[in-house]
Structure formats: structure tokens, C-alpha cells
Amino acid sequence: MSAAPQKVRAGAEKIDVTISAVTPLNELVTRFEFARSDGEPFPPFSPGAHTIVELNDGGRTRLNPYSLMSDPSDLSTYAISVRRDDHGRGGSLFLHRNVSVGDELTITYPVNLFPLDLRGKKHLFLAGGIGITPFMAMIAHLERMGGAWELHYSCRSRALGSYADELKKRYPSKVQVYFDDQAQSIALENLLNGQPLGTHVYVCGPKGMIDWVHSMTASHGWPEENVHSEEFLAPQPGKPFEVWLCKSDMLIQVGENESLLEAMERSGVDAPFLCRGGACGQCETNVIESEGEFLHRDHWLDDDEHANGKKIMPCVSRFVGKSLILDR
Amino acid sequence: MSRFTFPDSIASRPVYGTLEPKQGKAHLMIADAEGAEALLDLGMHNPDIFKNSHVIFIPKDTGQTYIGSLADLDPEQFYVGPSYDASVPRIRRVLSGAHMGLQVYLAGTEGLIGQAQNEAMQAGIPHTAIQSEHRGSVARRMQCVHCKGITEDVTTDPFVCSHCGLNLFVRDHYSRRLAAFQGVRVDAEDPGNIPVPVELYS
Numbered sequence: 299m300s301a302a303p304q305k306v307r308a309g310a311e312k313i314d315v316t317i318s319a320v321t322p323l324n325e326l327v328t329r330f331e332f333a334r335s336d337g338e339p340f341p342p343f344s345p346g347a348h349t350i351v352e353l354n355d356g357g358r359t360r361l362n363p364y365s366l367m368s369d370p371s372d373l374s375t376y377a378i379s380v381r382r383d384d385h386g387r388g389g390s391l392f393l394h395r396n397v398s399v400g401d402e403l404t405i406t407y408p409v410n411l412f413p414l415d416l417r418g419k420k421h422l423f424l425a426g427g428i429g430i431t432p433f434m435a436m437i438a439h440l441e442r443m444g445g446a447w448e449l450h451y452s453c454r455s456r457a458l459g460s461y462a463d464e465l466k467k468r469y470p471s472k473v474q475v476y477f478d479d480q481a482q483s484i485a486l487e488n489l490l491n492g493q494p495l496g497t498h499v500y501v502c503g504p505k506g507m508i509d510w511v512h513s514m515t516a517s518h519g520w521p522e523e524n525v526h527s528e529e530f531l532a533p534q535p536g537k538p539f540e541v542w543l544c545k546s547d548m549l550i551q552v553g554e555n556e557s558l559l560e561a562m563e564r565s566g567v568d569a570p571f572l573c574r575g576g577a578c579g580q581c582e583t584n585v586i587e588s589e590g591e592f593l594h595r596d597h598w599l600d601d602d603e604h605a606n607g608k609k610i611m612p613c614v615s616r617f618v619g620k621s622l623i624l625d626r
Numbered sequence: 627m628s629r630f631t632f633p634d635s636i637a638s639r640p641v642y643g644t645l646e647p648k649q650g651k652a653h654l655m656i657a658d659a660e661g662a663e664a665l666l667d668l669g670m671h672n673p674d675i676f677k678n679s680h681v682i683f684i685p686k687d688t689g690q691t692y693i694g695s696l697a698d699l700d701p702e703q704f705y706v707g708p709s710y711d712a713s714v715p716r717i718r719r720v721l722s723g724a725h726m727g728l729q730v731y732l733a734g735t736e737g738l739i740g741q742a743q744n745e746a747m748q749a750g751i752p753h754t755a756i757q758s759e760h761r762g763s764v765a766r767r768m769q770c771v772h773c774k775g776i777t778e779d780v781t782t783d784p785f786v787c788s789h790c791g792l793n794l795f796v797r798d799h800y801s802r803r804l805a806a807f808q809g810v811r812v813d814a815e816d817p818g819n820i821p822v823p824v825e826l827y828s
Contacts, residue, residue: 418750491651491725492725493725494750495724495726496726496749496750496751516649518649519650519651519726520726520727521754
């Protein structure tokens, strides 16, 4: 018997937790801390890992991924920081409005799609806004190991700079914070120029920032193995559509405000998933037949696969057209 | 002609490409013997990259053949060394002071490519980002799996371990960490039954 849990259902194994603290950090961001409901310590996690939080919002199950931001050496607690998105699908709003200390939730075992490469001689962190969260765990880990790191953190304003003051105070020589409203920005080209051989760069933030870092490092001759990024996509609403699932022998409707993956789950189909954000590849599904247009939004399939219409990532991608038949 | 096409083999066996100019802040080129021809070919179409290149060349038995033409590429720094081992302190010094954006080009024998690649990897460059082109001798750097001793420039199969004296079979099983192929006793099951050595790839 291997050490890995034997999976019987899609997704990672689950843990029942109780909310142990809710701490508003600023107008938009709140930290939620969890303790295990059974009182046991949490499983260890590697920095950069995320968990999927299961929310029961009036009978509708929401599954949202959040980076674990607590110190990986402290297994008595897991913490996430959630930015309220007033125009999103409601998961973050639900957490902000309806979840308080003592509430019971279910989260998944941690999954890491954004790990540190510990062969790196130095770790250069670039955070944009709420993208600071995985770096909180990475910094705690590297401080303990004596690893070399540096953080460049760009946020909208001093008031919205979650953890900016705390980090700056604790690591004054390693942390640089940039405020958009003071017209400050990361001088990426200069920053890349001086880095010693063996440096790895990690970026977590909006898509534009991630693309900027990838293209700038490529033009400066950085190997792509040394450039790491993570961007969770939330499924976007869209026109409702109909899908025939041939293995399940079932015709399902995907509503305006749900993803194809969520619609499958609602219909009782045990579809595979891990990140629910278009990054991990777990939910990749073969298209048997289609007449219409795919709205691919994932980071997993390459451009050719997006163009040929033979695969879809149901966690974030949609379809517009006459008919779609999937091998699920 | 200094090129040799290796037959397909197991996944462990390194494969080599053709050096191409890469975008970068600085270029480190390390070659031995006929490996010089790969640098000359690179320079023929891309003379500009030599302006910020450091070329380390070990002529081995090619003597003066390539030194003049390599110098004509006008690299920013040009070092000619008597042996790979003699050049190692220089290679380490260059890598330890280098910045991200350094491109590494290796050319020549498998022994040089493997060892220099290992230095670059230890300095933090992923092996997939290090370019290499095989030229010249197909001699191998072999590790005896029994005594762990390294025998350089092995050209026959089997060969005699220069450390423990066992007769070793030349395998394609390669270690990036050791920069060596594995040599295994050829007469382990039938001591004394040693095939007549043949030239590699003959």
C-alpha cells in the first residue's frame, strides 16, 4: 500500500475545519484561519500550495482555490487571505459576509502548483496585490532554511497593501513595496540585470504582470525553468449552453453563472479536478463532437490544442454554439 | 570531418545538438579539440556574440590548428589551457561571478561537455538550458561501477579500469552528476571470459 491516499472521488482528499479567526486586513482583504475540527494537526504543506474551500451558499456548493499563506511549520493552523471581489461570482463575497469564527467548513488537502525550486541559489518574488499570499508561506520557509530571497510587492495604495507594513518592518532590506497611487512601479529590467546565476523568479499577480515577467525574462536570456508563475482564474459567467456527456449518458445545461465543471458536478457526474483555476490540467476532457465556438480560458492547453477543438478544460472554459459532445 | 552521428540509444544517453546563438547578457563557450570547429561555425554566421564572449579552449592533440582562427573571432576573453582540469578553476571563477542571462555553449568531446555541463548546473543553470555540440573523438569518460574510479578517453569496449584493473563493458547508461558513462565488469559471471576489445562504434 502506498503512502498516498487512495482516491475514490475526484479532487484531493478533504479535511473538516472550524474557523478559528477572521481578521479584516483592509477594505478589501480578510484573513481566515482554520483549525481542524478533530483537533489533530494539519498535514504538512510545501509553500506555494493552495487548498480548495468548499462553501455551502444556500444549497449551492462553491469550490474556490486559495493559496495557503500561514507558516508551513505551524501545523496547528492553515490560513488564507481573501480579496473581496464585488463583481465576481460571489465566493469571496460569501466568505466575507457569511463566514465567522466557529463556523464549520470543508477544505481539501493542499495541492502545490507553485512550488519553490530549492535548487535555486536565490529566490526573487514578484507580487501584485493579493498575489502576495503564497509568498508569505515561502518567506517563512526560506527564513527558517536560511535561503536567499527578495520580495518586490506592487499594490494599489498603502491602505490596500495587505501585509506590506508587516513585511517591510520585519525584513527591511529584503522587501520593496511599490504603490500604484504614488506612481511607483517595479523596475523589472534593472532588477533582472543584477541577479546572480542560479536565481529563480516567482510571480503571482494579475495576468498582465505575469506576461510582463515572462517576456522580460525571456528577452534577458533567463531559462524558462527559472521563471515560475501562478494565476488562479475564476470561471467567468457566460451564455448558458447544453452539453451531451456521452459516458454518463446525460444531457446537461450549463447556466450563466456556473462553470461547465460545476454543472457536471451538480448533475452528479464525478468529474476529475484539482485546482479549478485552469492551471493544473486535471480536468482535461476530450471533445467527441462540436458545432460552435470554444471559449478557452485555461493556461493548460497550448495554442494548437485551443485551436483544434479536441479538448476543453471544464473548470474555466465555455462553449457557444449548436452542440457539444464530451467524453465524460 | 569532425561530426559523428550517434545511433539511437537508451534515454539515459546524452544527445547533442548544434550550437545556436541565444539572447543573453554574456556568453561562456568551452570547447576541446575539434570542438573548436563548432565555435568557428557559430562565429561564421554570428560574429557579434563574440563581443561579450569568454572562450575557454583546450586543444588536446590538435596543437595549434585552431588557436589562430579562434583568436580571429575576437572574443572578449580568450583562454587556451593545457587540459580540462587545468581550466576548471577558471570555469568556476567565471560561473561564480556570473549573472542571470549568461548563455553557456559547450563543444567537443563527451568528457568535456559532461564535466563542463556539471559545473554550469552546479552554478544554477538547468541542464536543458545549456547548449552542447559533439565534435571529434567518440572517446568516453567512464566510471567503474565497482571501484568508482574514473577512466578518461576510453575508446574500446571492453576496456581495463585504470584504477582496479577489472575488464569493463562500456554501457550507454550515463550519470549527469558524475559526467560519466557506467562501466560494468564484463566477465562477472564467467571470470576470465573477456571478449576481444573493439573500437567504439566501429
